[in-house]
Amino acid sequence: MKIGPVVHSTLARSVAERLLKLIADGSIKPGAKMPSERELMDKLQVARSTVREALQTLAAVNVVEIRPGIGTFVNANAKELIPHAQRALQAAKEAPPAAPRAPGNGPGRIQLAGLAPLPPAPEKPVHIPNLKKDRLATFDLISWWERDKVQAARVMVVGAGALGNEVLKNLALMGVGNLFIVDFDTIEAANLSRSVLFRADDNGQKKAEVAARRVRELNPDVHVQYFHGDVNTALGLGVFRRMDAIIGCLDNREARLSINRFAYRLNKPWVDGAIQELFGLVRVFVPGQGACYECTLTEQARREMSLRYSCPLLARQNILLGKVPTTPTISGIVGGLQAQEALKLIHQMPVNAGQVTHVNGLTNEFHTTAYTPAEDCESHWVYGDITELADRKASTTTVAEMLRLARDALGAEASLELDQEIVLGLECHRCETNTEVFKPISQVSYNDGLCPGCGELRQVHMTHFVAGDEPFLSRTLLGMGIPPLHIVRARNESEYRFFELTGDLPDTLHWSHFEGGARSPRAARVRLHARPQIRLGQVLPDEPVAPPLPRPRIVVH
Ligand SMILES: [Zn+2]
Numbered sequence: 001m002k003i004g005p006v007v008h009s010t011l012a013r014s015v016a017e018r019l020l021k022l023i024a025d026g027s028i029k030p031g032a033k034m035p036s037e038r039e040l041m042d043k044l045q046v047a048r049s050t051v052r053e054a055l056q057t058l059a060a061v062n063v064v065e066i067r068p069g070i071g072t073f074v075n076a077n078a079k080e081l082i083p084h085a086q087r088a089l090q091a092a093k094e095a096p097p098a099a100p101r102a103p104g105n106g107p108g109r110i111q112l113a114g115l116a117p118l119p120p121a122p123e124k125p126v127h128i129p130n131l132k133k134d135r136l137a138t139f140d141l142i143s144w145w146e147r148d149k150v151q152a153a154r155v156m157v158v159g160a161g162a163l164g165n166e167v168l169k170n171l172a173l174m175g176v177g178n179l180f181i182v183d184f185d186t187i188e189a190a191n192l193s194r195s196v197l198f199r200a201d202d203n204g205q206k207k208a209e210v211a212a213r214r215v216r217e218l219n220p221d222v223h224v225q226y227f228h229g230d231v232n233t234a235l236g237l238g239v240f241r242r243m244d245a246i247i248g249c250l251d252n253r254e255a256r257l258s259i260n261r262f263a264y265r266l267n268k269p270w271v272d273g274a275i276q277e278l279f280g281l282v283r284v285f286v287p288g289q290g291a292c293y294e295c296t297l298t299e300q301a302r303r304e305m306s307l308r309y310s311c312p313l314l315a316r317q318n319i320l321l322g323k324v325p326t327t328p329t330i331s332g333i334v335g336g337l338q339a340q341e342a343l344k345l346i347h348q349m350p351v352n353a354g355q356v357t358h359v360n361g362l363t364n365e366f367h368t369t370a371y372t373p374a375e376d377c378e379s380h381w382v383y384g385d386i387t388e389l390a391d392r393k394a395s396t397t398t399v400a401e402m403l404r405l406a407r408d409a410l411g412a413e414a415s416l417e418l419d420q421e422i423v424l425g426l427e428c429h430r431c432e433t434n435t436e437v438f439k440p441i442s443q444v445s446y447n448d449g450l451c452p453g454c455g456e457l458r459q460v461h462m463t464h465f466v467a468g469d470e471p472f473l474s475r476t477l478l479g480m481g482i483p484p485l486h487i488v489r490a491r492n493e494s495e496y497r498f499f500e501l502t503g504d505l506p507d508t509l510h511w512s513h514f515e516g517g518a519r520s521p522r523a524a525r526v527r528l529h530a531r532p533q534i535r536l537g538q539v540l541p542d543e544p545v546a547p548p549l550p551r552p553r554i555v556v557h
């Protein structure tokens with residue numbers, strides 16, 4: 001069977017149409033199993049979400065049957081249904097795109113008998129705290145509290161809204177030593193009713209920056225760094241690699257899914273929180289221990305996400321929607337639980353990984369259930385050994401140079417796999433124009449997609465591979481949307497290799513905002529290496545987790 005790549009705007013529908021043709025001409029026989037999602041992704045050069053949407057479309061018209069965990073099968077009477085399916089696809093062309101909905105919770109949860117008990121307190125030397133001079137003194141009276149671990153901990157908080165404010169306030173008060181704060185948004189008046197770190201004068205300022213400054217005021221012993229930008233695309237994986245825990249304080253699925261994948265790849269635990277009116281939930285995800293965030297997504301949720309991606313430029317705009325009504329009381333409760341879970345992770349105490357705790361503020365009930373892990377979950381991939389490229393930076397390394405490094409390690413056929421789509425061009429069928437772009441999709445807005453001639457939304461041509469013959473090889477990695485300190489993925493037919501742009505480390509991760517005078521990069525570097533590493537030993541295995549991970553066994557055609 002030979003399938004060529006497709007272009008993006010017609011996307012899932014065009015993939016569905018091509019699969020229908022293959023069934024019609026007998027290339028794929030009734031009753032047979034369809035090629036795997038990965039094979040279809042490789043052959044059609046589209047994302048997994050698109051393949052899934054296409055298969056779901058065919059399933060909806062009974063041409064195929066999706067058996068979760070087993071595969072997709074062509075129904076025995078598929079050929080008779082093809083005319084009907086083609087009409088349905090045609091009708092879908094005129095249908096408006098579905099509106100995004102508020103996040104929901106996955107089904108398939110199983111009831112637990114009770115919470116896991118806390119461990120017995122470890123032996124701790126007797127220490128009389130100085131309550132007059134030492135702000136953290138009373139914590140030492142807690143039998144299991146280990147001040148050194150808390151002060152050495154490095155925690156990323158993504159989202160500095162209502163939940164993020166509460167989490168950061170708690171972490172700063174507890175003396176968690178290094179906080180990395182991420183948000184892309186600015187402060188507006190409506191934030192003031194639920195954000196303990198913001199003041200009226202902060203209107204219009206960056207949430208991450210103001211939160212970082214207030215954290216330093218609350219506890220000057222805490223090192224902070226803020227990042228004003230998009231966690232989905234603009235933060236290098238090397239930053240995640242140097243965290244002990246990540247806390248998501250988000251209001252959208254896309255960012256949760258990104259954090260879930262990044263955290264999994266670097267084998268890091270992450271704590272999710274969500275709030276709406278007087279309801280909330282908290283959940284901890286640890287790679288290899290029970291379900292991850294993506295496992296919890298229902299087919300409906302996946303479908304909504306992939307529908308949004310059927311127009312890639314609109315998808316990015318929609319991420320910015322989704323304001324959810326909440327109160328500062330529920331954000332205080334859920335943010336408190338999230339910070340508390342992070343504290344347990346820092347102390348290597350047991351956490352309810354892969355479970356969710358629902359908080360019902362109307363009835364004052366807490367309810368904890370476990371999610372069922374999904375066997376074929378796309379997120380379950382822990383990167384292997386990471387090669388640190390000490391002299392390489394995203395801003396100065398070209399795509400060609402990166403490809404050469406990859407080929408030195410993996411052979412002449414190696415290619416780079418990018419984490420975000422590169423927009424190659426925008427094509428207007430009405431005006432018959434084709435404009436070259438060569439930018440990551442995060443840098444192409446919906447308005448950029450509109451044709452300057454006729455105002456129509458143009459067709460977007462994209463790729464996420466670099467095979468060596470692209471016209472953008474002389475651009476820098478940064479210019480192609482690869483952020484500083486990122487871990488670049490390369491592969492040949494049989495294996496993956498991972499290369500970190502470690503030359504970006506001193507500028508990208510310094511923890512020294514608002515410390516009165518800029519630290520030299522060298523000082524920051526020394527400090528980073530000198531700090532004792534927290535090992536999340538029992539909680540988090542050092543080695544990639546068994547069972548075998550789905551990706552490395554992929555056969556590349
Ligand atoms: Zn999963």
Ligand SMILES: [Zn+2]
Pocket residue numbers: 428429430431432451452453454455456
């Ligand atoms: Zn036009």
